[in-house]
Amino acid sequence: MIKKIYKIIILISFFALSFMKIASAECNFRIDLGENIQKINNFVDIDEDDDSILQKYFIQSLDICPNENLGEKIYISYTFIENELATIQILVNNDKNNTTSNKLLLMNYVKQTYGDFDTGQNPKIYNYFNSWKQNNRLVIYKRMRNQFNIIDEELFITNEKYKNKMKIINAMIEKGEIKG
16 A cells, blocks of 8 residues: 555656646746836947937847757747837747757747647648747747748747837838838
């Protein structure tokens, strides 16, 4: 009887520890949407003299997500509108053979962090997107081939406020009213 109880305790402990690992599998971006650009000054060199309405900074994922095994060809992008963080992106930098995307590193991270989604029988040929609304955030995962057969793969995080601001700014850039 004691052996059965011991086995049950071990089994419960194993599942609890496994769940904790899955639940904590999220990059620590060190800044949240709406926060001031100065907050990233500790880990990204920002251009203090840049007074443009839109600012974008890149950092290797290894520096932000060291425990996620995303690799050297995946980057984090922070986009600021008037010094407020508007979007966070995780971007895959593929070669002509789509080497990084074919490892399914970002896809697996997204599934583990934001929830599973149907990729068909062969995830390597997945060519679509999926979205979630979580905690006032809009999260979009995209994995689509471009005209050169290179996979554009990214995770895009924003909220309604900044999604609308980005639409307005992008329209102004297209009209030539402001520089991008």
